[in-house]
Amino acid sequence: xxxxxxxxxxxxxxxxxxxxxxxxxxxxxxxxxxxxxxxxxxxxxxxxxxxxxxxxxxxxxxxxxxxxxxxxxxxxxxxxxxxxxxxxxxxxxxxxxxxxxxxxxxxxxxxxxx
Amino acid sequence: xxxxxxxxxxxxxxxxxxxxxxxxxxxxxxxxxxxxxxxxxxxxxxxxxxxxxxxxxxxxxxxxxxxxxxxxxxxxxxxxxxxxxxxxxxxxxxxxxxxxxxxxxxxx
Numbered sequence: 001x002x003x004x005x006x007x008x009x010x011x012x013x014x015x016x017x018x019x020x021x022x023x024x025x026x027x028x029x030x031x032x033x034x035x036x037x038x039x040x041x042x043x044x045x046x047x048x049x050x051x052x053x054x055x056x057x058x059x060x061x062x063x064x065x066x067x068x069x070x071x072x073x074x075x076x077x078x079x080x081x082x083x084x085x086x087x088x089x090x091x092x093x094x095x096x097x098x099x100x101x102x103x104x105x106x107x108x109x110x111x112x113x114x
Numbered sequence: 115x116x117x118x119x120x121x122x123x124x125x126x127x128x129x130x131x132x133x134x135x136x137x138x139x140x141x142x143x144x145x146x147x148x149x150x151x152x153x154x155x156x157x158x159x160x161x162x163x164x165x166x167x168x169x170x171x172x173x174x175x176x177x178x179x180x181x182x183x184x185x186x187x188x189x190x191x192x193x194x195x196x197x198x199x200x201x202x203x204x205x206x207x208x209x210x211x212x213x214x215x216x217x218x219x220x221x222x
Contacts, residue, residue, distance in 0.1 A: 004156075033209065042214030043157075043202070058209070090156055099145040099205045105156030 002027045004106035006091050012112045013081060021076045021109050023091030029104070031097045032074040033058070034066065036087040037108075043090070049074055050097055081113045118146075118203040118213035126219045133190040135216040137203030138183075144207065146179055146186050151200045151215070160188075160201075193220045 033048040045058030065077040094101040149157040
């Protein structure tokens with residue numbers, strides 16, 4: 001089944017404790033992206049990747065890191081999480097970037113930083 | 115930055131009624147897409163309309179696009195309780211950006 005998977009689905013952590021949210025897709029997509037969703041703010045893009053070893057900042061990259069060593073994986077790293085990073089996070093993939101392509105979303109990761 | 119803005123922010127209707135949501139965007143586009151999100155879940159692609167198209171249908175969905183006004187509308191006909199969700203428009207040349215969404219509530 002074609003899908004985007006994220007792990008963990010739920011995470012409660014403390015300020016400053018490094019964490020990684022994994023994202024994997026099995027559709028051989030070139031493009032992958034991370035979003036955060038907050039009430040009243042909609043979806044805001046954190047980072048995106050057009051291909052392996054190519055990553056770019058989105059609208060809200062501060063406090064986050066990503067890597068794209070393999071085509072299928074695009075982990076999101078919070079080196080020192082803070083409470084303002086409490087949010088619902090989505091990974092997405094598509095055959096290419098931009099509005100030519102439908103994006104496929106993962107189920108989301110709900111992160112709480114205390 | 116958010117390319118699209120949906121209007122209204124929230125819409126409440128009865129089953130069987132039609133629901134119309136609007137999207138305005140800021141810059142030129144190749145295509146515009148609409149997505150649905152059930153509460154707290156991942157977004158699901160509904161429909162893509164190309165910049166040279168004025169109207170597109172998919173089942174009970176009808177999307178229009180007016181590039182001169184930089185706006186699009188999504189019409190859901192004969193709404194069902196299962197249509198309760200948030201709806202987002204999205205566009206962007208190099209990377210897709212989303213609006214804040216319209217929350218639709220369809221009551222039985």
